Amino acid sequence: MLLRNAKENGVDDLQLMEGSEAMEMEPELRCLKALLSPSTGIIDSHSLMLSLLADAENLGTTISYNTSVISGHVGSNGLELHVCESKELQNYHVGSHVNAQLVLLPKLVINSAGLSAVLLAKQFHGLDQEFVPTPHYARGCYFTLSQTKSPFSRLIYPLPEDGGIGVHVTLDLNGLVRFGPDVEWISDGGKDHVSCFLNKFDYSVNPNRCSVFYPVVRKYFPNLKDGSLEPGYSGIRPKLSGPGQPPSDFVIQGWDVHGVPGLVNLFGIESPGLTSSLAIAEHIVSKYL
Numbered sequence: 001m002l003l004r005n006a007k008e009n010g011v012d013d014l015q016l017m018e019g020s021e022a023m024e025m026e027p028e029l030r031c032l033k034a035l036l037s038p039s040t041g042i043i044d045s046h047s048l049m050l051s052l053l054a055d056a057e058n059l060g061t062t063i064s065y066n067t068s069v070i071s072g073h074v075g076s077n078g079l080e081l082h083v084c085e086s087k088e089l090q091n092y093h094v095g096s097h098v099n100a101q102l103v104l105l106p107k108l109v110i111n112s113a114g115l116s117a118v119l120l121a122k123q124f125h126g127l128d129q130e131f132v133p134t135p136h137y138a139r140g141c142y143f144t145l146s147q148t149k150s151p152f153s154r155l156i157y158p159l160p161e162d163g164g165i166g167v168h169v170t171l172d173l174n175g176l177v178r179f180g181p182d183v184e185w186i187s188d189g190g191k192d193h194v195s196c197f198l199n200k201f202d203y204s205v206n207p208n209r210c211s212v213f214y215p216v217v218r219k220y221f222p223n224l225k226d227g228s229l230e231p232g233y234s235g236i237r238p239k240l241s242g243p244g245q246p247p248s249d250f251v252i253q254g255w256d257v258h259g260v261p262g263l264v265n266l267f268g269i270e271s272p273g274l275t276s277s278l279a280i281a282e283h284i285v286s287k288y289l
């Protein structure tokens with residue numbers, strides 16, 4: 001299924017191999033079969049952001065930092081955006097009212113608010129809420145391998161699990177090895193859109209979770225030594241499917257779907273949202289501009 005999925009998405013260089021071939025390439029690995037992806041790589045995400053920022057500024061983009069979209073209203077010409085300075089939200093508590101300091105009348109709004117995108121769309125008055133999905137949130141923790149020499153030279157992914165792509169081996173450009181992310185469903189993640197925008201999620205990594213990681217990682221890396229995992233960091237996934245439900249794809253939703261001119265909603269852009277970001281942008285440009 002993974003191979004078919006890849007082909008259908010234009011990835012035609014995957015190679016199905018026997019476990020013995022894979023274990024020859026990665027001696028610490030244990031597996032029965034493997035898919036090799038020769039074109040997979042890692043990038044420095046901060047440098048990518050800086051270069052995208054430089055390109056955008058060279059093309060005349062103005063970026064308004066520390067500014068929050070708090071709601072919207074569908075008028076006769078499309079969506080009005082209600083905006084305030086983010087510092088106005090400092091004393092915010094769930095249910096309190098926030099006044100807009102500015103109303104924008106944009107020709108095009110791309111709601112790419114990540115974790116807040118769904119809850120923000122719920123504040124767009126006049127957008128038919130039938131098109132706004134139910135948000136789900138899942139925390140993913142990473143544990144770092146304390147040994148300095150990496151046991152692997154490639155990223156290693158086990159089969160996907162419910163809610164995630166599996167606790168895999170991540171290598172960064174400094175050679176640091178991390179295992180993760182696991183899946184921990186968060187029931188009260190999105191109290192409301194402002195709390196969500198203020199990122200009031202719990203990002204702490206409970207060191208005891210390593211007891212879950214050892215057996216999972218040892219399925220493909222049996223030489224993982226006791227005591228070699230240290231708490232790393234965590235992230236929160238903006239999901240469109242909940243526990244036990246089949247995985248959902250990204251939702252890129254324009255006026256052909258919801259009928260509001262000039263509004264494109266991006267929902268459920270979890271991993272590999274960064275890898276897919278330029279393709280998502282190209283798709284929006286070709287379909288909506």
Ligand SMILES: Cc1cc2nc3c(=O)[nH]c(=O)nc-3n(C[C@H](O)[C@H](O)[C@H](O)COP(=O)(O)OP(=O)(O)OC[C@H]3O[C@@H](n4cnc5c(N)ncnc54)[C@H](O)[C@@H]3O)c2cc1C
Pocket residue numbers: 067068069070112113114115116117120197234235236237266269270271272273274275276
């Ligand atoms: C730990 C972790 C590891 C990951 N690893 C990978 C990986 O290896 N490869 C990969 O492809 N993807 C990875 N991802 C996923 C990737 O980071 C996301 O898919 C991607 O960042 C989504 O981009 P986005 O622009 O949609 O949302 P975000 O990156 O979340 O950006 C949303 C932005 O909108 C702003 N915002 C939100 N609400 C408002 C508002 N009301 N007003 C104004 N601004 C607002 C936020 O402050 C934020 O800056 C990872 C994610 C995590 C958490």
